[in-house]
Amino acid sequence: MVKVIVSGHSRGLGEAVAAALLLRGARVLGLARNRNARLAARFPDTFSEVALDLADADALPRWLETGRLGAWIDGAEQAVLVNNAGTISPMGPPALQDPNEVARALALNVAAPLMLAAAFCAAAASVTDRRILHVSSGAARKPYPGWSVYCASKAALDHHARAVAEDKVAGLRICSLAPGVLDTEMQATIRATSLERFPLRERFAEMQRAGGLVPVDDCARRLTDYLLGDAFGTAPTADLRDLPG
Numbered sequence: 005m006v007k008v009i010v011s012g013h014s015r016g017l018g019e020a021v022a023a024a025l026l027l028r029g030a031r032v033l034g035l036a037r038n039r040n041a042r043l044a045a046r047f048p049d050t051f052s053e054v055a056l057d058l059a060d061a062d063a064l065p066r067w068l069e070t071g072r073l074g075a076w077i078d079g080a081e082q083a084v085l086v087n088n089a090g091t092i093s094p095m096g097p098p099a100l101q102d103p104n105e106v107a108r109a110l111a112l113n114v115a116a117p118l119m120l121a122a123a124f125c126a127a128a129a130s131v132t133d134r135r136i137l138h139v140s141s142g143a144a145r146k147p148y149p150g151w152s153v154y155c156a157s158k159a160a161l162d163h164h165a166r167a168v169a170e171d172k173v174a175g176l177r178i179c180s181l182a183p184g185v186l187d188t189e190m191q192a193t194i195r196a197t198s199l200e201r202f203p204l205r206e207r208f209a210e211m212q213r214a215g216g217l218v219p220v221d222d223c224a225r226r227l228t229d230y231l232l233g234d235a236f237g238t239a240p241t242a243d244l245r246d247l248p249g
Contacts, residue, residue: 177237
């Protein structure tokens, strides 16, 4: 039995990845601030969810202390964690960033996935095939003006994956994967941002006009192929656009 935890499953790539996994017969537990009625209606027997604000620095530790994660993983032959939840806010140079928004972004983009990874590894210690996927970004590997918090947080996930790979834990595979430029609400947010906060806005707007954004369902299919395939975790960081298929 394959059991997968997907954070940020309420919309966008997280929803698409959860659906792709459910269609393959996996059991999925979604963690997000908002519930997903669409997935609940389509997969009533194999989909579960917890309404949890992962940007709340206190909420996730409280939930992990309940032991519900381990109880849900129990019985899995393969256990998978997909750290997808994230935010691109705050955008702009440091003087325009709200410190409270910076704190929430780091809680969501960095603290939550690292806490989930630690709790997942402990809860699934007896599962012989364990996999962790961090949804990274090209911004982890290339700096963008106005994206200092986002770039730094995604780079943190990349380096976390590299360091965990060095631990050489038996039965554990990990990869921080950049999925490409997707047609999601995040891209709409980028296009609506002022040039003061993101000087490269028009580059992304032109990409959308030219049809250069990848449909989220196409990305989810390829991501799921890689996640469940034999090659997953061969390298601790990867770009989906560079993988075969």
